[in-house]
Amino acid sequence: MEHNTVQVQGVGVGRGVAVGLVLTMPEPLPEPAEQKHGGDAAAEKAAVSTAVTAAAAELQARAEKADGAGKEVIEAAIQMAQDPMLADDVTARIDAGTTGERAVFEAFRSFQEQLIALGGYMAERSTDLGDVAQRIIAQLRGVPVPGVPESDTPFILIARDLAPADTALLDLNQVRGLITRDGGPTSHTAILARAKSIPAIVGVGADAAIADGTRVVLDAASGVVTVDPSDEQVADARKRIADRAAQAAAPITDGALADGTKIPLLANLGSPKDAADAVALGAEGVGLFRTEFLFLDAQTAPTVADQQQQYTELLSHFPGKKVVVRALDAGADKPLAFLNDAHEENPALGVRGLRALRAKLQILTDQLEALKNAQDETAASGAPADLWVMAPMVADAGETRYFVEYGKQLGLKTVGVMAEVPSLALVAEQVAQIADFVSIGTNDLTQYTLAADRMLGTVASYQDPWHPAVLRLVKMLGDAGAAAGKPVGICGEAAADPQLAVVLVGLGATTLSMTPAALADVRTELAGVTLEQARAKAIAAIAAESAAGARAAAAAVA
Ligand code: PEP
Numbered sequence: 001m002e003h004n005t006v007q008v009q010g011v012g013v014g015r016g017v018a019v020g021l022v023l024t025m026p027e028p029l030p031e032p033a034e035q036k037h038g039g040d041a042a043a044e045k046a047a048v049s050t051a052v053t054a055a056a057a058e059l060q061a062r063a064e065k066a067d068g069a070g071k072e073v074i075e076a077a078i079q080m081a082q083d084p085m086l087a088d089d090v091t092a093r094i095d096a097g098t099t100g101e102r103a104v105f106e107a108f109r110s111f112q113e114q115l116i117a118l119g120g121y122m123a124e125r126s127t128d129l130g131d132v133a134q135r136i137i138a139q140l141r142g143v144p145v146p147g148v149p150e151s152d153t154p155f156i157l158i159a160r161d162l163a164p165a166d167t168a169l170l171d172l173n174q175v176r177g178l179i180t181r182d183g184g185p186t187s188h189t190a191i192l193a194r195a196k197s198i199p200a201i202v203g204v205g206a207d208a209a210i211a212d213g214t215r216v217v218l219d220a221a222s223g224v225v226t227v228d229p230s231d232e233q234v235a236d237a238r239k240r241i242a243d244r245a246a247q248a249a250a251p252i253t254d255g256a257l258a259d260g261t262k263i264p265l266l267a268n269l270g271s272p273k274d275a276a277d278a279v280a281l282g283a284e285g286v287g288l289f290r291t292e293f294l295f296l297d298a299q300t301a302p303t304v305a306d307q308q309q310q311y312t313e314l315l316s317h318f319p320g321k322k323v324v325v326r327a328l329d330a331g332a333d334k335p336l337a338f339l340n341d342a343h344e345e346n347p348a349l350g351v352r353g354l355r356a357l358r359a360k361l362q363i364l365t366d367q368l369e370a371l372k373n374a375q376d377e378t379a380a381s382g383a384p385a386d387l388w389v390m391a392p393m394v395a396d397a398g399e400t401r402y403f404v405e406y407g408k409q410l411g412l413k414t415v416g417v418m419a420e421v422p423s424l425a426l427v428a429e430q431v432a433q434i435a436d437f438v439s440i441g442t443n444d445l446t447q448y449t450l451a452a453d454r455m456l457g458t459v460a461s462y463q464d465p466w467h468p469a470v471l472r473l474v475k476m477l478g479d480a481g482a483a484a485g486k487p488v489g490i491c492g493e494a495a496a497d498p499q500l501a502v503v504l505v506g507l508g509a510t511t512l513s514m515t516p517a518a519l520a521d522v523r524t525e526l527a528g529v530t531l532e533q534a535r536a537k538a539i540a541a542i543a544a545e546s547a548a549g550a551r552a553a554a555a556a557v558a
Pocket residue numbers: 288290329420440441442443444445491492493
């Protein structure tokens with residue numbers, strides 16, 4: 001009998017594989033009817049207020065049981081539930097005669113539409129807002145909130161998109177994998193699946209109807225869900241799951257290619273608090289420490305002493321290892337009130353990164369001093385870390401010289417620049433003479449090369465670091481670094497994509513830095529290729545005409 005297998009394509013998160021029976025997340029509560037209340041607006045408002053308080057309390061209870069990224073997303077949802085602008089909108093609708101339930105529904109929907117219109121990351125936050133509305137309406141109706149289905153046996157959860165409160169509390173013993181119809185690669189489902197290493201495929205589309213109880217194979221590396229797989233397909237998937245488990249259980253080795261070429265695998269960190277987890281996952285140092293967290297929410301810059309304490313704590317986790325700290329990168333997607341005070345029509349092309357620091361020199365001076373003090377403290381400890389410091393958004397050799405000279409004048413040992421602006425790559429051989437090292441930020445380099453705002457969902461398809469134009473700039477930087485004997489690292493998201501990581505090494509990257517959850521998959525992929533093979537894949541990729549073409553061309557090289 002012929003086997004009736006169907007394949008559904010989505011966007012895979014990570015490289016996990018799962019086999020199991022699917023269970024569908026219940027659909028949202030039905031939309032409240034368009035009704036007028038009986039005239040007692042005060043009673044409606046009081047009921048809504050009680051419901052909001054109860055929904056927030058319920059979320060708070062969930063937040064207390066969650067941890068890490070899960071806790072943060074639930075706390076963000078609690079803030080949304082209590083947003084004064086939304087509350088005003090609900091009140092105005094009740095005053096106009098609408099029932100409380102309907103007023104909540106309409107006010108949240110209007111807010112959701114505004115977020116969707118913004119596209120990208122903001123559009124994906126609209127799911128979170130919809131979840132908060134459901135919780136408030138469920139409280140008003142006195143019915144349970146739709147949530148993750150319960151089952152005594154493990155299952156693969158399929159949902160339209162998962163809300164933060166659900167993903168944060170997923171029982172990992174029961175949920176083998178996640179499939180969403182709507183979510184994109186930056187949805188909460190994707191972020192949390194990555195953080196918790198749950199195999200996931202997002203955005204399979206509304207038509208992907210898979211009945212409860214159907215067996216599927218989920219292959220995140222290819223983004224394919226195989227519905228009703230054959231026995232051979234199940235056996236193959238089970239073997240791959242076992243192989244991955246064996247890899248995860250094996251002692252962690254340093255990053256290296258099949259021919260023994262060392263490629264140190266480093267962590268991107270945003271706080272010293274995340275350092276211990278990164279070390280446990282085998283990070284061989286830090287390739288990008290984003291210092292913005294020290295400054296976010298602050299009305300004024302933190303003091304030298306405050307900063308020094310954070311940097312010293314960071315260094316203490318990496319004795320004998322390299323730690324690359326980036327000077328404050330304020331502006332555009334990371335605005336800071338006290339640094340970016342002027343209105344700019346195009347902030348990504350404005351006074352950001354190093355430009356903003358030079359405009360407010362005291363902030364840069366304080367930060368470099370704090371780093372120098374931390375460098376001295378680690379040197380005095382029995383087990384010093386090796387501190388490297390780099391500047392963001394550097395445009396040319398002149399800016400490179402400025403930052404390197406200033407850093408050295410203030411006593412820093414190793415000073416380099418990030419390559420995020422295409423102009424820097426175009427003068428790469430000049431830069432490589434001046435800087436001690438270069439670190440390529442592929443997120444911004446892609447944004448500027450393809451002229452595609454990284455915050456804008458409508459141009460997200462241009463934001464693909466596989467584009468041969470981006471890869472050619474990486475090659476220029478890699479070649480210049482090799483000629484001058486200077487290290488060239490990668491610290492953008494591109495390094496976390498295992499196949500792309502191989503190509504980046506082929507283009508001349510000497511280290512790769514990424515979110516720690518991606519380290520294991522990249523380590524495995526690198527171990528399977530020689531430098532010669534990585535170079536052959538890189539040559540094939542840069543000859544392609546598109547990002548998709550580059551992916552396919554690299555994959556076709558054995
Ligand atoms: C980058 O631009 O690739 C980068 C690593 O910096 P950020 O994402 O913080 O802008």
